Amino acid sequence: MDYDKLIAPAAAAMRPSGIRKFFDLAAEMPDCISLGVGEPDFKTPWTVRDAGIRSLERGRTRYTANAGLKELRQEICRYMKRRFEVDYDPMSQVLVTVGGSEAIDLCVRALVQPGDEVIIPEPCFVCYEPITSLTGGVPVHVATRQEDDFRLLPEQLKAAITPKTKLLILPYPNNPTGAEMSREDFEALAKVLEGTDIMVLSDEIYGELVYSGQQHSCFASLPGMAERTIVVNGFSKTYAMTGWRLGYALGPAPIIKVMTKIHQSCIMSAPTTSQYAAMVALRDCDEEILRMRTEYDARRRLLVHSFNEMGLSCFEPKGAFYVFPCIKSTGMTSQEFCEQLLRKKKVALVPGDAFGASGEGYCRVSYAYSVAHLEEALKRIREFLTELKENA
Amino acid sequence: MEQLLHILEKNARLPLEDLAAMLNVTPQQAGEMLDQAKAAGYIRGFQALVDWEKAGVNQVEAVIELTVKPKKSRGFDEIAATIAEFEEVESVLLMSGGYDIQLVIRGKSFQEIALFVAKRLSPLDDVLSTATHFVLRTYKKAGEFFLEEDPDERECTVL
Numbered sequence: 050m051d052y053d054k055l056i057a058p059a060a061a062a063m064r065p066s067g068i069r070k071f072f073d074l075a076a077e078m079p080d081c082i083s084l085g086v087g088e089p090d091f092k093t094p095w096t097v098r099d100a101g102i103r104s105l106e107r108g109r110t111r112y113t114a115n116a117g118l119k120e121l122r123q124e125i126c127r128y129m130k131r132r133f134e135v136d137y138d139p140m141s142q143v144l145v146t147v148g149g150s151e152a153i154d155l156c157v158r159a160l161v162q163p164g165d166e167v168i169i170p171e172p173c174f175v176c177y178e179p180i181t182s183l184t185g186g187v188p189v190h191v192a193t194r195q196e197d198d199f200r201l202l203p204e205q206l207k208a209a210i211t212p213k214t215k216l217l218i219l220p221y222p223n224n225p226t227g228a229e230m231s232r233e234d235f236e237a238l239a240k241v242l243e244g245t246d247i248m249v250l251s252d253e254i255y256g257e258l259v260y261s262g263q264q265h266s267c268f269a270s271l272p273g274m275a276e277r278t279i280v281v282n283g284f285s286k287t288y289a290m291t292g293w294r295l296g297y298a299l300g301p302a303p304i305i306k307v308m309t310k311i312h313q314s315c316i317m318s319a320p321t322t323s324q325y326a327a328m329v330a331l332r333d334c335d336e337e338i339l340r341m342r343t344e345y346d347a348r349r350r351l352l353v354h355s356f357n358e359m360g361l362s363c364f365e366p367k368g369a370f371y372v373f374p375c376i377k378s379t380g381m382t383s384q385e386f387c388e389q390l391l392r393k394k395k396v397a398l399v400p401g402d403a404f405g406a407s408g409e410g411y412c413r414v415s416y417a418y419s420v421a422h423l424e425e426a427l428k429r430i431r432e433f434l435t436e437l438k439e440n441a
Numbered sequence: 442m443e444q445l446l447h448i449l450e451k452n453a454r455l456p457l458e459d460l461a462a463m464l465n466v467t468p469q470q471a472g473e474m475l476d477q478a479k480a481a482g483y484i485r486g487f488q489a490l491v492d493w494e495k496a497g498v499n500q501v502e503a504v505i506e507l508t509v510k511p512k513k514s515r516g517f518d519e520i521a522a523t524i525a526e527f528e529e530v531e532s533v534l535l536m537s538g539g540y541d542i543q544l545v546i547r548g549k550s551f552q553e554i555a556l557f558v559a560k561r562l563s564p565l566d567d568v569l570s571t572a573t574h575f576v577l578r579t580y581k582k583a584g585e586f587f588l589e590e591d592p593d594e595r596e597c598t599v600l
Contacts, residue, residue, distance in 0.1 A: 086595040347463035354462030420452045
C-alpha cells in the first residue's frame with residue numbers, strides 16, 4: 050500500500066522534532082553527557098508516590114469522573130486561590146487532563162476552526178504549532194528578542210492581531226528561554242486585548258519555578274482577563290511528576306464544558322492513580338517545591354555565570370529550568386554548533402531553532418541535572434570553545 | 442551560610458568561582474564564607490568517599506554497640522572521647538535506645554577488628570558490654586549510592 054497517499058496531509062506535514070535528531074545521535078555515544086532534557090532530575094516526593102501506592106492497595110483502579118476526581122478539582126481550586134489568587138468553581142471550571150499537553154490540545158481544538166489565527170510567541174515549546182495546524186488553524190509567529198528579555202511586548206501583540214485572530218498563546222515562564230512576564234508586562238498585554246474577542250491560552254506549567262524571590266502572576270488574575278483565559282497547569286514540572294501524566298485546565302465554564310466533551314471522547318479520564326497522588330502533592334508539598342526551586346536556582350546562576358564567562362552571552366532567565374545562551378559569536382548556526390559540540394566533546398544541547406526560527410543563534414541548556422553533571426558539561430563546552438578559537 | 446553548606450555537602454570540590462555564582466556573591470566573599478565556615482567548625486573536613494570493595498582493596502567494617510557506665514560529672518563524654526582517640530575508629534555516636542554508644546570501625550581483617558574489641562575496647566573500665574556487627578555490603582554511604590545507579594532514562598521524550 051502507498052501509505053504516503055493514505056496519511057492525512059495535515060498529519061504528514063508535521064515536522065519531525067529537531068530535538069529528536071540530537072537525542073538519537075547522543076544515544077549512540079557511550080560517554081555522551083546531555084543537557085538536553087526538559088524534565089526534572091528529582092524524583093516525585095515520597096509522600097506523593099506513597100499516596101499513589103496506597104490508592105492502588107485500596108483497589109482504586111477504575112475510571113474517575115470525566116473531568117477528574119471531584120476532590121482533586123477542589124484541591125486544584127484551593128491551590129490556585131492560595132498561590133495565585135484566582136477563583137474557580139471545581140464543578141464547572143476545572144478539567145483534569147493527561148498532562149498539560151492534553152489541556153493545550155483540547156483548548157485549541159475547542160476554540161480554533163479552519164482559518165482562525167493563533168498568535169504564538171517564539172521561541173517556544175514545540176507543540177503549539179502542530180496542534181494549531183492539525184485543527185486547520187493558522188499559526189502566527191511573533192519573534193521575541195533577547196534585548197526584550199524574550200518577553201512578548203504589547204506593540205508586537207498589537208501588530209500581530211487581525212480580524213481572524215482567535216487565540217493568543219502565552220507560554221510564560223517560557224521553555225526554552227526561561228523568560229518570565231511580570232504582572233506589569235501582563236497588564237500591558239491585557240490592555241491590548243480589552244474589548245476584543247481574542248481568547249488566551251496561558252500555559253503556566255512552570256509557574257512555580259520562578260526565581261530571585263519573584264512570584265509568578267497568573268494571567269487570569271488580571272482584571273477582566275479570567276473571562277477570556279484558559280489557564281493550563283500541571284504536576285509534571287512543579288512536583289517532578291512527568292511520568293504520572295497529569296495536568297489541568299481552568300477557564301470559563303462553557304469552554305471547559307466543550308473541552309471536557311472532547312476529553313471524554315478521546316481519553317475518558319486522566320489516570321486514576323495519578324489523580325490520588327496529585328491530591329497529596331497539592332496539599333503537602335510546598336516545602337518540597339521550595340527545596341527543588343532553591344536547588345534549581347543555584348544551578349541557574351552557575352550556568353548563567355559560566356556561559357557569560359565563556360563569552361556566550363546569556364540572558365538571565367527568571368523561570369523554568371533552562372538557560373538560553375547566544376552562540377552567534379562563534380559564527381556558527383545553532384545546528385552546526387550543537388552538532389560539532391556533540392561530535393567533538395560529546396555534550397548534547399538542543400539547537401535553539403528547534404523552538405522556532407527566532408531561536409536561531411541560541412541553544413537550550415537544561416539544568417535539570419546534578420551540579421557534578423553540569424560541571425563536567427561546562428568543562429567540555431569550555432574546551433570546545435577554546436579549541437574553536439585556536440583553530441580560527 | 443546555610444546554602445553554602447548545603448552546596449558543599451554535595452559538591453565539595455566546586456571551584457570557588459562557581460560556588461560564588463551559585464550563591465550570588467563575589468568569589469572573594471565566597472572565599473571568606475568558606476574560611477569562616479572552616480574556622481567556626483561548620484565544616485569538619487573534606488574527604489573522598491572511597492568504595493574500597495570496588496577498588497579491590499580488602500577492608501572490613503564493623504558497627505559496634507557499647508553499653509557503658511556514665512560518669513557522675515561528665516556523663517558519657519569521657520568514655521566517648523577515649524574511644525574516639527583510637528585510630529581505627531571512624532565514628533563515635535551517643536545513642537538513644539537499647540545501648541549507649543555506637544562506633545564504626547575499619548580494619549584489614551575480621552581478626553584485626555576482633556582483636557581490637559577484645560584487647561582495647563572491652564578492657565576499658567567503663568565499658569560494660571559490646572556487640573560487634575560486621576558490615577556485609579555497603580549500598581549507600583554519605584548520600585551516595587555504592588551500587589550501579591540506574592541510567593538516566595529521561596531522553597525518551599520530545600521535550
